[in-house]
Amino acid sequence: MDHHPRKHAAATAILQREGALVVFAKAPIPGQVKTRLCPPLTPDEAATVHGSFVLDTLERTKAAVSTFRLPVDRYLACAPSSALAFFRIMEERQAVRLLDQEGDDLGARMDGVFHTLFSRGYGRVIIAGTDVPSLPLETYHQAVQLLDRYDTVLGPALDGGYYLIGLKKVAPLLFRDIPWSTDRVLALTNEKAAMLGLSVGVLPEWRDVDTIDDLNILIDASQLDGRKPKQEQSFSARTAGTLQLLAKRLRARTERKS
Numbered sequence: 001m002d003h004h005p006r007k008h009a010a011a012t013a014i015l016q017r018e019g020a021l022v023v024f025a026k027a028p029i030p031g032q033v034k035t036r037l038c039p040p041l042t043p044d045e046a047a048t049v050h051g052s053f054v055l056d057t058l059e060r061t062k063a064a065v066s067t068f069r070l071p072v073d074r075y076l077a078c079a080p081s082s083a084l085a086f087f088r089i090m091e092e093r094q095a096v097r098l099l100d101q102e103g104d105d106l107g108a109r110m111d112g113v114f115h116t117l118f119s120r121g122y123g124r125v126i127i128a129g130t131d132v133p134s135l136p137l138e139t140y141h142q143a144v145q146l147l148d149r150y151d152t153v154l155g156p157a158l159d160g161g162y163y164l165i166g167l168k169k170v171a172p173l174l175f176r177d178i179p180w181s182t183d184r185v186l187a188l189t190n191e192k193a194a195m196l197g198l199s200v201g202v203l204p205e206w207r208d209v210d211t212i213d214d215l216n217i218l219i220d221a222s223q224l225d226g227r228k229p230k231q232e233q234s235f236s237a238r239t240a241g242t243l244q245l246l247a248k249r250l251r252a253r254t255e256r257k258s
Contacts, residue, residue, distance in 0.1 A: 019072035019124040019144060020117045021061055023096070024110070025054045026079045027086050036211055040250055049246070051086075052239045053209070056133035058094040059236065064140035072144065077101050077113050077127070107175030114170050126153070126166035131208035134221065134234040135163070139203055146201030152193055154186065155203040161185040163208050171196060181210075219243045 026033050028051030030043035037046045061074055074096045078087045082098040091098050099116060103109040110127055117125045124147045128140070132155075139155065146153040147166050152174075155164030160183030167174075174192050178185055193200050209218055222235045222243045235243075 018122060019070070019126065019147075020075055020120075020122045021065065021070070021072040021140065021144075022075040022077050022099070022113055022117070022125065022127045023054070023057050023061060023130060024077045024101070024113070024127050025057070025130050026050070027081075027084050028054065034209075037215060040212060040253055041215075041246065045246060045249070049209075049215070049242060050130070052236070052242050053130045053133045054090070055094075056236050056239055057128060057130040057135075058090060058096060060133075060135065060137060061128065061140060062094060064137040067137055068141040068144075070141065070144050072126070073097065073122075075099050075113075075117070077109070079109070106180045107178050110165070111170070111172050111175045114167055115172075118170055124166060124168050126164065128155075128164045129208065131210065132157075132163045132206050133209075133218075133236070133239050134225070135206055136234070139164075139206075142203055146203070149199075150201035151198040153201040153203065154189065156186050156205045158205060158207045159183055159210060159214075160187065161208070162189065163206055164203060165189075171198060174198075215243075215246075219247045 028047040030047040033050040034046035058076065064070060065072060065074060076087060076090055076096040077099045078084070079101040082100050087098055090096060099113055101109040102112045113127060114125055126143050143153050143155070143164060143166050147168060151168055153164070153166035154162050157163045162185065173196060174189055178188055190200060207214060207217065209215055222240045225233050225235045226240055
């Protein structure tokens with residue numbers, strides 16, 4: 001007799017949804033996120049931007065799954081803890097399952113999430129960062145498609161890192177001895193993939209937001225985006241409003257200094 005019908009049902013559901021799409025996020029705690037934007041932003045402003053980006057990524061992954069009928073379950077990998085109220089609210093409002101990030105660096109935390117989800121029976125796992133708030137929905141669709149043909153999928157960032165990585169099996173060596181937050185991340189990851197005999201599918205290059213220059217470019221892009229018809233806009237109204245408010249504040253601070 002099966003004394004755990006819920007566990008059995010959960011396992012069956014995973015087999016039906018062969019992939020997992022994971023949003024990798026830190027909680028928007030002032031002083032702990034987007035610190036490279038401070039100054040000129042205050043820690044509170046940087047946390048607000050980050051929080052809006054997390055919401056954007058959750059909303060856009062949800063829309064991509066719905067629009068393209070992607071056979072994936074959505075997860076939110078949380079740091080420092082999935083017990084935080086912010087993440088519990090996201091779980092309820094965005095219909096995602098929560099995971100804790102565990103490990104001493106970004107590579108160890110990503111590797112841990114891959115191990116956890118492959119052990120649950122998923123055949124492909126994709127991790128996406130939150131620093132690409134206007135990433136086209138089609139990119140998530142492409143990532144799922146590329147994993148049909150390749151062992152690995154990477155979304156290159158303009159700064160030499162990557163905004164997305166997908167695998168069909170655990171590959172811990174991909175995440176070891178990588179100088180995270182440098183312009184060598186993508187190149188070294190590709191070298192390790194080749195060494196491991198993993199084929200790599202590549203997504204369109206995209207700018208993520210790490211520095212104030214990145215933020216200023218995003219502000220300009222959101223202004224241009226706001227002139228398009230509403231149905232063609234890439235930025236959420238929330239993030240567009242946040243960016244325009246920051247633009248005004250940054251101009252005022254510059255004028256006060258001059």
